[in-house]
Amino acid sequence: MAAHGGSKKVIYAALAGNLAIALTKFAAALFTGSSAMLSEGVHSLVDTGNGSLLLYGMHRAARPADRTHPLGHGRELYFWSFIVALLVFALGAGISFYEGVTHIMTPEPIANAKVNYAVLGLSFLFEGTSWLVALKEFRHQKGSHGWLEAVQLSKDPSVYTVLFEDSAALLGLVVAFAGISAAELLDMPKLDGAASIGIALILGGTAIFLARESKSLLLGEPASPEVQMKVLAIVQQDPAVQRANGVLTLHMGPQEIVAALSIEFEDHLSAPDIETCVERLETRLKAEMPEVTRLFVKPQTTGAWERRSKALAASGEEPPEENGCAIGQSRL
Numbered sequence: 001m002a003a004h005g006g007s008k009k010v011i012y013a014a015l016a017g018n019l020a021i022a023l024t025k026f027a028a029a030l031f032t033g034s035s036a037m038l039s040e041g042v043h044s045l046v047d048t049g050n051g052s053l054l055l056y057g058m059h060r061a062a063r064p065a066d067r068t069h070p071l072g073h074g075r076e077l078y079f080w081s082f083i084v085a086l087l088v089f090a091l092g093a094g095i096s097f098y099e100g101v102t103h104i105m106t107p108e109p110i111a112n113a114k115v116n117y118a119v120l121g122l123s124f125l126f127e128g129t130s131w132l133v134a135l136k137e138f139r140h141q142k143g144s145h146g147w148l149e150a151v152q153l154s155k156d157p158s159v160y161t162v163l164f165e166d167s168a169a170l171l172g173l174v175v176a177f178a179g180i181s182a183a184e185l186l187d188m189p190k191l192d193g194a195a196s197i198g199i200a201l202i203l204g205g206t207a208i209f210l211a212r213e214s215k216s217l218l219l220g221e222p223a224s225p226e227v228q229m230k231v232l233a234i235v236q237q238d239p240a241v242q243r244a245n246g247v248l249t250l251h252m253g254p255q256e257i258v259a260a261l262s263i264e265f266e267d268h269l270s271a272p273d274i275e276t277c278v279e280r281l282e283t284r285l286k287a288e289m290p291e292v293t294r295l296f297v298k299p300q301t302t303g304a305w306e307r308r309s310k311a312l313a314a315s316g317e318e319p320p321e322e323n324g325c326a327i328g329q330s331r332l
Contacts, residue, residue, distance in 0.1 A: 007158040008058065013133040014162045015051040017126040018044045018169075028119040032112050035103035036176040036195035037119065039096035043172055043203065044123075046092040047165050050084040054158050057081065061253050071294055074253020075218065081157040082214035088165070089207035097200035103193030110192060113184045117177070124173050131166035138163050155221065156254035157214055168206040172199040223249035223257050231259055231292065234284055240277035242266050245305035258294040259285075262305050274299060 025041035028034070057080030065072040110116065138159050142150030151160050179195020182188070222228070228247050235244040245262035252258055261281075265274055278297050285292050 010134045010137050010159055010162050011051045011054050014130045017130040018048040021123045021126050022048055024119050028115050032110055032116050033108055034110050034116050034180055035099045035193050036179045037116050039099050039196040039199045040172060040176050042095045043092050046087055050087060053080050053084050071258060072252050072256055074256040078214055078217040081161055082218060084161060085207050085211035085214055088203055093200045093203035096196050100193045100196030104190045107189035109189050110183055116180050120173055120177050127166055127169045134163040134166055155251045161210055164206050164210060168202050171202050175199050220250050235281055238277060240266055240269055243302055245302055255291045256293045257291050259292050260296040262298050262300045264302050265299055
């Protein structure tokens with residue numbers, strides 16, 4: 001799981017910052033009685049726990065395949081990413097909303113508001129540093145894709161989860177500052193509670209988006225068209241292969257792909273020849289594409305493949321292209 005090196009660096013940076021910020025915010029909330037500051041403290045504490053869960057998910061996903069999980073444990077990362085999204089919604093957004101409503105119903109003046117401003121400023125500095133680390137890593141991963149497109153195509157939720165959490169944290173700090181300063185300047189303590197509700201809405205929106213992306217990965221996403229084309233090109237170059245009809249792929253983890261190939265072999269080949277060819281393909285794919293961790297080969301004529309394609313089209317599902325690369329490309 002060496003590919004997770006950059007992801008872990010992002011999470012460690014977020015963990016260190018969020019833990020320090022959470023403790024500082026709770027101390028400030030206790031000292032000043034600010035609802036928005038308490039919500040921000042809860043937010044940072046949830047982010048700290050989420051980072052720990054992502055690291056745990058990476059550790060679990062790195063375990064090798066065994067009898068009960070023959071295709072590996074890679075999807076554990078996707079499961080824990082989904083749990084992180086639920087925690088952001090249930091704990092972060094839920095508690096912030098509750099605090100906001102409570103403070104609006106029973107408003108209390110903010111004491112020593114300058115303490116809040118100092119804590120918010122330091123928090124913005126620490127959160128911004130963590131955000132820049134996550135942004136740099138995500139830029140490296142996204143390549144030429146747009147930001148939203150890169151998130152939708154990404155098979156590694158750890159980096160963009162931290163990036164979105166840090167972005168929500170920065171927006172939350174802005175809302176908290178606006179609410180606390182408005183409550184003090186206008187002598188309207190209810191505005192502090194309104195800021196907590198604003199923070200809850202930001203967290204809720206972030207959680208829903210992250211949950212949607214994690215759900216898609218859990219249900220199973222194919223490899224990119226570029227990866228599928230490369231697999232087919234390698235297979236087609238083998239002298240025993242008459243035609244590589246198509247390939248079905250599934251990500252079990254960010255760098256773990258299961259591939260199922262439909263191949264029409266040369267007519268004169270015997271069963272031992274086909275077996276030798278398959279072993280040769282496995283060896284080459286392992287050398288050139290180590291992310292393909294499992295390979296299944298189905299000897300199949302081009303006509304049978306085309307009939308299957310027509311059946312998929314008739315059922316209303318997205319039909320494969322001539323080379324089979326379009327199968328499963330739609331995102332859930």
